[in-house]
Amino acid sequence: MSIAAFFCAYAGFSALCLGMDRHYEAVFDRALPSRHRVMLRLVGASALALSLWLSTRVWGWSYGAVEWIGILSFAGLMLIWWVSYRPVAALVAGAVCAMVAPLILIPTLT
Template identity: 45%
Template sequence: MLAAGLLSYAGFSALCLAMERHHQEMLGHRPSPSRKVQLRMAGWALLALSLWVSVLSAGWAMGLVRWTAVLMGSAVFLVWLLPYRPRWALALAAVGLLLGPLAAVAHW
């Protein structure tokens, strides 16, 4: 469940960075149109990967329930963190991107 949480947080952060306002706030410049598309694709791919990890670890029935809970938790955490510490949100997304696959591999 940790791996799914880290991956979903990173996915939501990528989707967040695909928006001009948040990209400007976190990185200091506006994203190019191609960068927006890349960030959107990466965000949805990370969310799909978190679903896959969750279903593999708990089966379809409980995996979907756990994935929904993880999605809500990571989204609330990101929304809470963005107005106060946007740089921390970006750093935690990088940590989630690095440690999420490691946690998934360590589970098996």
């Protein structure tokens, strides 16, 4: 579950990153439409909330919140470092994380 929480956090940060004008224009070479901005921010916040839920589901609120902050730190640093050099690849990795996280979760939730 910690891996799935990390994937959700990275995907959430990637969506929030794409919700910014500068990063969206770097990837797509056009201005960010306002409807995409709202959608990306909602998806990003939802993915981060799901990451918190996954961390606290396994470890409880006391240790799960601490683990979640560590996961956020690691995912955020990875995205920051990677988006500086390869913005398209960093954000594609976010999409891959968003697709892989449910595949990891399905066996553990049943």
